[in-house]
Amino acid sequence: MMTAQRRPTTQQHVPSPPRRVPRDHWPDATLALVRTGYPFIQRRCRSFGSDVFSTRLLLQPAICLTGADAARLFYDRELFQRAGAAPARMTRTLTGAGGVQGLDGARHAARKAMLLSLMTPARIDALAEATARLWESCGERWQRAEAIVLLDEARLLLARAVCDWAGVPLPAADAAARTGDLGELIESGAALGLRHWRGVLARRRAERWAGAAIAAARDGRLQPAADQALAVIARHREPDGRPLDERVAAIDLLNILRPTVAVARFITDAALALHTHPRCRDELRRSDDDVRCFVQEVRRYYPFFPFVVARVRRDFVWRGYRFPQRTRVLLDLYGTNRDPRSWQHPDEFQPRRFRDWPGDPFTFIPQGGDGFEEGHRCAGEWLTIALMEIAVRALTSTLTYDVPPQDLRVDLRRIPAGPASGFIMRRVRVRQAGE
Ligand code: HEM
Structure with missing residues (x-):
């Protein structure tokens, strides 16, 4: 058995036998998780007075972790693996099976490097600038509408921009349906019942569509530029020299398109924050020096993914607790972003806290922790920030x-959460120069 405590202790003593991880009293806590939503891990950890507890989820043993130290542990690739970690209902909807998220070791490193090669500063700027132009042209269209739902419009805008950027054709007649499917993948990731099945169907359609684009790029019917995502993924080879299976290539192409559309949720949260904190809005209008701090605080404060999942690679002991091999482990993203040990007044929206933030990768983990290249941290974090800015x-x-009366409540039991109305805007107008 390994121990994850690497720092030497000053006292020499006989090691005590591993303690039992504090145990949830429920025979299976899946229902409690569904009923509690985002604060599930944080609340239980608080009641146990521990950063770790064990439970059963989907009828299987699981260990839940919260806080920066736990995040540092979770991203130790000697101790945790991703293969076989995600529940089947998530791979059937949100991620697909065979994509980068479920890989380990050399195959993960090669696939991740390929995806990160799409995220050069020049390519990020190109997509961000394309969306800036679309915000203006869509604004002109929205002027003619009585009202718009920002979540829906931002999704469409981002889908158009990212498909064009990636080299994937998106004819105007298909844009709403394709965007609907990409949105459905995100909405259904943690859903039960009908929403889950809508996600399964959306994934089938999306994989067929992305697979057809990969096939067309490979046989020359489509000719994306060499640095576009479609071209890079279509020509990628596994470490053994074989090209990616067409379906797997489609899944990784969707790993670029889907999360870019998902940024619409953070944009809707940003609109809610501007509405609830008019002082922030006024300050940003006067000067956008703090736009980065505002965006970071939106990503910290508003819930998106509640946790990430891995499996214990081999038995080890952390803080005296035994982590048995193969056990599923959930790292609390939501609670870590609001951990009072890392953040003062964590439940208050305070963009200025990011002015002197030292940049610790394990205290602020809305898109995962650790390094970009080596770890599973989100490949699109810099792009997300640019699109949000x-x-x-x-x-x-x-x-x-104008923001008319509407239901702006954020229900923490719904994953992903966001203002219930999707943020309705009325009397949208594009400001004229000098206004
Ligand atoms: C709404 C904004 C986003 C959120 C909340 C988000 C969140 C996450 C999270 C939580 C993970 C998993 C981290 C882990 O397993 O430890 C992840 C991984 C990933 N994200 Fe994002 N993401 C977002 C945007 C993006 C964008 C815009 C892209 C690309 C265009 C992207 C591409 C990826 C990829 C490829 C992975 C897998 C990385 C790996 O397993 O090595 N994401 N993201």
């Missing part, structure tokens, strides 16, 4: 709008 500038400077 452009959107915040559009919402504060390019556009004016």
Whole structure:
């Protein structure tokens, strides 16, 4: 058995036998998780007075972890693996099976490097600038509408921009349906019942569509530029020299398109934050020096993915607790982003906290922790920030709008969460120069 405590202790003593991880009293806590939503791990950890507890989820043993130290542990690739970690209902909807998320070791490193090669500063700028132009042209269209739902419109805008950027054709007549499917994959990742099955069907359609684009790029019917995502993924080879299976290539192409569309949720959260904190809006309108801090605080404060999942690679002991091989482990993203040991007044929305934030990768983990290249941390984090900054500038400077009465409550039991109305905007207008 390995021990995960690497720092030497000052006292020499006989090691005590591993303690039992504090145990949830429920025979299976899946229902409790569904009923509690995002704060599930944080609340239980608080009641146990521990950063770790064990439970059963989906009838299987699981260990839940919260906090920065736990995040540092979770990203130790000697101790945790991703193969076989995600529940089947998640791979049937959100991620697909065979994509980068479920890989380990050399295959993961090669696939991740390929995806990260798409995220050069120049390519990120190109997509961000394309969305800036779309915010303006869509604004002109929205001027003619009585009202718009920001979540739906931002999804469509991002889908158009990312498909064009990636080299994937998206004819205007198909845009709403394809965007609907990409959105459905995100909405159904943690869903039960009908929403789950809608996600399964959306994934089948999306994989067929992305697979057809990969096939067309391979046989020359489509000719994306060499640095576009479609071209890079279509020509990628596994470490053994074989090209990616067409379906797996489709899944990794969707790993670029789907999460870019998902940024619409953070943009909707940003609109809600601007509405609830008019001082932030006024400050950003006067100067956008703090736009990065505002965007970071939106990503910290608003819930997106509640946790990430891995499996114990081999038995080890952490803080005296035994982690048995193969056990599923959930790392609490939501609670870690609001951990009072890392953040002062964590439940308050305070963008200024990011002015002197030292940049610790394990305290702020809305898109996972650890390094980009080696670990499973989100490959699209810098792109997300860039797209959000452009959107915040559009919402504060390019556009004016009214926010009519609507249901803006964020239900923490719904995953992913966001304002219930999707953020309705009325009387949208594009500001004229000098206004
Ligand atoms: C709404 C914004 C986003 C959120 C909340 C988000 C969140 C996450 C999370 C939690 C993970 C898993 C981290 C882990 O397993 O430890 C992840 C992984 C990933 N994300 Fe994102 N993401 C977002 C946007 C993006 C974008 C825009 C892209 C690409 C265009 C992207 C591509 C990926 C990929 C490829 C992975 C898998 C990385 C790996 O397993 O090595 N994400 N993301």
